[in-house]
Amino acid sequence: MSDTILNIENITKSFPRVIANKKVTFDIKKNAVHAILGENGAGKSTLVKILYGLLEPDEGNIKLNNKDFKVNSPAEARKQGIGMVFQHFSLFDSLSVKENLILGIDEKMSYSDLENKLENISSRYNLPLDLDAPITALSAGEKQRVEIVRILLQDPQILIMDEPTSVLTPQEVESLFVTLNALVKEGRTILYITHKLEEVISICDTVTIMRSGEIIDTSSTANQTAKTLATKMLGQKLDDLKTNYGHIKDEVNFEVKNISCDFNDPFLTDLKNISFQVRVGEIYGIAGVAGNGQSELMDILTGENIDIKSGSIIFDSKKIEKYGPQKRRDLSISFVPENRLGHSAVPELSLSENILLSQFPKNNFIKNGIILKNNVDEFANNVINEFKVITPGNDAKASSLSGGNLQKYVIGREISSKPKILIISHPTWGIDAGAEHSIRESLIELSQNGTSIIVISQDLDELIEITHKISVIYDGNLSKPFKTSEIEIEKLGLLMGGKNE
Amino acid sequence: MNSLFPSIVSRSQSSGLMNFFVPIISIVLTLITGSIIFILLGFDPVYALYTFFISPISSTYGISELFVKATPLALIAIGLSYCFKNNIYNIGAEGQLTMGAIFGGGIGILFHDTSAFWLLPLMIFAGAIGGALWGLIPAILKSKFNTNEILTSLMLVYVALFILDYLVVGPWKDPFGYSFPKSRPFSESGRMPLLFDGLRVHFGLIITLFLIFVSWFIFSKTIFGFQLKVSGYSPKAARYAGFNQTTLVFFAFAICGAFAGIAGLAEVSGPIGLLYRDISPNYGFTAIIVAFLGRLHPIGIIFASLVIALTYLGAEDAQLFLQIPSAVGFIFQGLVLFYLLGAELLINYKLTYKKLL
Numbered sequence: 001m002s003d004t005i006l007n008i009e010n011i012t013k014s015f016p017r018v019i020a021n022k023k024v025t026f027d028i029k030k031n032a033v034h035a036i037l038g039e040n041g042a043g044k045s046t047l048v049k050i051l052y053g054l055l056e057p058d059e060g061n062i063k064l065n066n067k068d069f070k071v072n073s074p075a076e077a078r079k080q081g082i083g084m085v086f087q088h089f090s091l092f093d094s095l096s097v098k099e100n101l102i103l104g105i106d107e108k109m110s111y112s113d114l115e116n117k118l119e120n121i122s123s124r125y126n127l128p129l130d131l132d133a134p135i136t137a138l139s140a141g142e143k144q145r146v147e148i149v150r151i152l153l154q155d156p157q158i159l160i161m162d163e164p165t166s167v168l169t170p171q172e173v174e175s176l177f178v179t180l181n182a183l184v185k186e187g188r189t190i191l192y193i194t195h196k197l198e199e200v201i202s203i204c205d206t207v208t209i210m211r212s213g214e215i216i217d218t219s220s221t222a223n224q225t226a227k228t229l230a231t232k233m234l235g236q237k238l239d240d241l242k243t244n245y246g247h248i249k250d251e252v253n254f255e256v257k258n259i260s261c262d263f264n265d266p267f268l269t270d271l272k273n274i275s276f277q278v279r280v281g282e283i284y285g286i287a288g289v290a291g292n293g294q295s296e297l298m299d300i301l302t303g304e305n306i307d308i309k310s311g312s313i314i315f316d317s318k319k320i321e322k323y324g325p326q327k328r329r330d331l332s333i334s335f336v337p338e339n340r341l342g343h344s345a346v347p348e349l350s351l352s353e354n355i356l357l358s359q360f361p362k363n364n365f366i367k368n369g370i371i372l373k374n375n376v377d378e379f380a381n382n383v384i385n386e387f388k389v390i391t392p393g394n395d396a397k398a399s400s401l402s403g404g405n406l407q408k409y410v411i412g413r414e415i416s417s418k419p420k421i422l423i424i425s426h427p428t429w430g431i432d433a434g435a436e437h438s439i440r441e442s443l444i445e446l447s448q449n450g451t452s453i454i455v456i457s458q459d460l461d462e463l464i465e466i467t468h469k470i471s472v473i474y475d476g477n478l479s480k481p482f483k484t485s486e487i488e489i490e491k492l493g494l495l496m497g498g499k500n501e
Numbered sequence: 502m503n504s505l506f507p508s509i510v511s512r513s514q515s516s517g518l519m520n521f522f523v524p525i526i527s528i529v530l531t532l533i534t535g536s537i538i539f540i541l542l543g544f545d546p547v548y549a550l551y552t553f554f555i556s557p558i559s560s561t562y563g564i565s566e567l568f569v570k571a572t573p574l575a576l577i578a579i580g581l582s583y584c585f586k587n588n589i590y591n592i593g594a595e596g597q598l599t600m601g602a603i604f605g606g607g608i609g610i611l612f613h614d615t616s617a618f619w620l621l622p623l624m625i626f627a628g629a630i631g632g633a634l635w636g637l638i639p640a641i642l643k644s645k646f647n648t649n650e651i652l653t654s655l656m657l658v659y660v661a662l663f664i665l666d667y668l669v670v671g672p673w674k675d676p677f678g679y680s681f682p683k684s685r686p687f688s689e690s691g692r693m694p695l696l697f698d699g700l701r702v703h704f705g706l707i708i709t710l711f712l713i714f715v716s717w718f719i720f721s722k723t724i725f726g727f728q729l730k731v732s733g734y735s736p737k738a739a740r741y742a743g744f745n746q747t748t749l750v751f752f753a754f755a756i757c758g759a760f761a762g763i764a765g766l767a768e769v770s771g772p773i774g775l776l777y778r779d780i781s782p783n784y785g786f787t788a789i790i791v792a793f794l795g796r797l798h799p800i801g802i803i804f805a806s807l808v809i810a811l812t813y814l815g816a817e818d819a820q821l822f823l824q825i826p827s828a829v830g831f832i833f834q835g836l837v838l839f840y841l842l843g844a845e846l847l848i849n850y851k852l853t854y855k856k857l858l
Contacts, residue, residue: 302741303743304740304741324743324745325740325741325742325743326742326743327743329743335741337741339737342734342735342737342738343735343737343738343741344738344741345738346731346734346735346738347734347735348734349730349731349734353727356724356727356742357731357738357741357742358741358742366724369723369724369725370722370723370724371722371723371724371727373722
C-alpha cells in the first residue's frame with residue numbers, strides 16, 4: 001500500500017514573467033487519492049501539464065515506478081499509464097457518446113471488444129452511460145463520466161483529475177467519489193487537483209499544498225481541518241465574512257415578473273416564466289449548474305437582449321424590460337457579466353478607457369461628444385486605489401492584469417457609482433482566494449449601504465456565504481426563493497439536478 | 502525527427518516594437534523582391550529601382566505629381582479606417598468614389614455655364630452625398646438582412662462603374678464631343694484651384710489634410726471614435742456598454758463613402774475636369790493597402806499614401822524608360838500587401854515544427 005509510484009524531484013518551470021514551479025519535489029504513493037491543493041495561479045496546472053506531456057520542465061526529474069519518466073505528448077503519457085480528465089470537457093457535442101469514445105482510442109480495437117470493455121468499465125466503477133445519447137443531451141456530470149470512461153479504456157495507473165467537481169451538483173459529486181473509491185480499490189492512483197478544502201478532507205489520503213509555485217507541505221489528510229489547510233494554502237488568515245440582514249428594508253425595488261423567452265437554438269436554454277423579487281439592501285442569489293439559462297437570464301437583466309416573449313421587469317414602479325443597457329444605467333442599475341475579457345472589459349484597451357464602457361448619469365466623462373480624459377483617469381485611479389488593484393497604472397492594458405485584479409477593477413468601476421441595483425454573474429469565477437474574499441466583502445458592504453444585489457453563481461459556497469435568499473435555476477425554470485440561513489444543501493442539490501419534490 | 506510542415510501557433514504576446522516596424526519591414530522586403538524581379542527581367546536592379554522610385558520625384562513637377570496621386574489615396578484610406586476600426590470590411594470605396602464623381606460631376610455638368618463661386622462647394626457637397634449614399638447600401642443590407650459587406654460593397658463597385666459608363670455614353674455625353682464617351686467640361690468655377698502655378702497639385706490636398714486632422718481628433722478624443730474602436734475589438738463589450746452597433750455601422754459606411762466621394766469629385770474637378778470612363782486607376786482598392794500600411798493611423802496613412810503613390814509614378818516611368826508594362830506598379834502594390842499581411846501573421850503567430858514520435 002505504501003509503495004511510491006511517482007517521484008517528482010526539483011521540477012522547475014518558468015514562463016516569461018513568472019516562475020510557475022520552483023523546485024517542486026514530492027512523492028505520490030501508489031493506490032491512494034493524492035490531492036494537490038492551491039489557489040488559482042499556485043502552479044498546480046503547470047505541474048500536471050508537465051506530468052501529462054503538455055509542457056516540458058526547465059529542470060528536474062520525474063520517476064514513474066522508479067524508472068525515468070519523460071514524455072513529450074499526452075499520447076505518450078497515456079501509453080506510459082497516465083491519464084487525465086480536464087476541467088473543460090473536450091467532447092464533440094453533436095456526436096453520440098459511443099462515437100466520442102471511439103474517437104479517443106489510440107490503438108486498434110474491434111467493435112465487440114470495445115462494447116465488452118465499456119460494459120465492464122461502466123458496471124465496475126459506477127459509471128452508467130447511455131451510449132447512443134448525443135453529448136448535447138447530457139448533464140455536466142454525465143459528460144464527465146464519458147471523459148472518465150474514455151481515459152479508463154486505456155487502463156491508466158495514474159488518473160489526474162483537474163478540478164473535477166467545479167461543474168457538478170452535490171449529488172453528482174457524491175457519485176463521482178464512489179467511482180474514485182472503486183478505482184483506488186483496484187490499485188490505481190488518483191491525483192486530485194482542487195482548491196476546495198472540504199473535498200480534500202473527505203476523499204483524499206495525502207495532500208500536497210502549493211503556493212506561488214512552491215510546495216508548502218505534503219502530509220496526510222488525517223487530523224487536518226479546513227481551517228488548517230486554508231491557512232497553509234493562503235499563507236495568511238482571512239477574517240470570516242460577517243453577514244447581517246438587519247439593514248434590509250421591507251420594500252421590493254426590483255421585480256422580475258413571468259419572463260419567458262424562446263430562442264429556437266439548441267445551444268441556448270429557453271427561459272420559462274421566471275419571477276423573483278429583490279428588496280432594498282438584499283443580496284439575492286441564483287444558483288444552478290452551468291448551462292441552465294443563467295447567461296440567457298443575465299442578458300435579459302442587463303438589457304443586452306430585450307427581445308422577450310412575455311413578462312416584465314419592474315424597477316421603481318417603471319417597466320424597464322424594453323430598455324437597453326445604457327437606459328438602465330441611467331436609472332442607476334449596474335451590471336457585471338460573467339466574462340471579463342471581451343465583455344465587461346476590452347482586453348486591448350487601457351484601464352482608463354475601460355471606464356467608459358459603463359457610464360452613469362453622475363459621471364462627468366463626456367462633454368459634447370468629447371471625452372474628458374482627466375475625469376476618466378481620475379475615476380480610474382480612484383477605482384485602482386480603493387479596490388487595491390495591482391497594476392502599473394491606469395494606462396496599462398486590461399489584458400495585462402491577472403483575472404482577480406481585472407475583476408476587482410471591473411466590480412470597482414460598477415460599485416463606485418453607488419448603483420441602486422447591482423446585477424452580477426459569477427463574481428469570483430477563476431480568481432484567487434485573496435481577491436475572492438475582497439470582492440465578497442465589498443458586495444456585502446455595498447448591500448449594507450442600501451444597494452440591492454442579484455448574484456448569479458455556480459459556486460454554492462459563495463452564495464451561502466453572502467446571500468440573503470437563494471433560488472435555483474434549472475432548464476430555464478427558476479425555483480421559489482429560500483432563506484439562506486434556513487437552507488438545506490441537500491434540497492438545493494436536488495433542485496440543481498432538476499428534481500423537485 | 503521533425504514534421505515536414507510547420508504548424509502555426511499563437512504567440513502569447515506580440516512585440517510592440519515589431520508592430521511598429523511591420524510597415525518598414527514590408528517595404529524593405531518589397532524592394533528586395535522587386536530587385537529580384539528586375540534582375541530576372543534582365544535589368545540592372547540599381548538602375549531599375551532608381552527609375553522606379555527616385556527619378557519620378559527628382560523634379561518639382563514629380564513631387565507635385567506624387568501629391569496629386571497621394572491625395573485620393575490618403576483621403577479614401579482615412580475614410581476606410583472608420584470602417585476597419587469598427588471591423589467592417591468595406592471593399593467598395595472604388596464604387597463610392599465613382600458615385601461621388603457622378604453626383605458632384607453631375608452638378609458640374611448641370612451648371613457648366615456658371616462662373617458663380619458656390620459651384621465648387623456645391624459639387625464637393627454633392628460628391629460627399631453621392632459617396633455616402635452608395636456606402637449606405639451595404640450598411641442597410643448588412644443590418645437588415647445580415648449580408649456580408651465584403652461581397653455587397655465589392656459588387657456595388659461594378660454597378661457604379663456601369664452607371665458612369667452609361668451616363669458618359671448616353672445622357673451626359675458632350676454634345677460637342679464627336680461622340681467620344683465623355684461629358685462636357687466643367688466651368689472654371691467648378692474646378693479645384695491649383696496650389697502652385699504650372700503644377701497639378703490642387704486644393705483637394707488641403708481638404709484631405711483637413712479631414713485627416715478631423716479624423717485624428719475623432720479617433721482619439723471623442724466618444725464616437727471610442728465606440729467605433731470598442732465595437733471593432735469586441736462586439737460583446739459594445740453591446741454591454743449599450744453602444745448602438747447598427748448606428749455605428751451606418752456612420753462608418755457613410756463617412757467612408759463621403760470621403761471616397763469627395764476623393765472622386767476632387768479627381769474629376771481637379772486634374773481631369775470632366776467625367777469619362779476611367780476616372781480612377783483603382784484608387785479605391787489601392788487605398789485599402791494604404792490604410793493597412795498606415796496601421797489605420799492618420800500620420801501612418803499620410804506616409805503610406807506617399808509610398809503607394811510612388812508606385813503609380815514609378816510604373817509610368819518604368820514604362821517610359823525601361824519599356825516594362827506599367828502593371829509592374831500593381832506588382833509592387835501586391836508585394837507590399839503580401840509582406841504586410843505575412844509580417845502581421847508572424848507577429849501574432851509563430852511557426853513551429855512539431856516533433857514526430
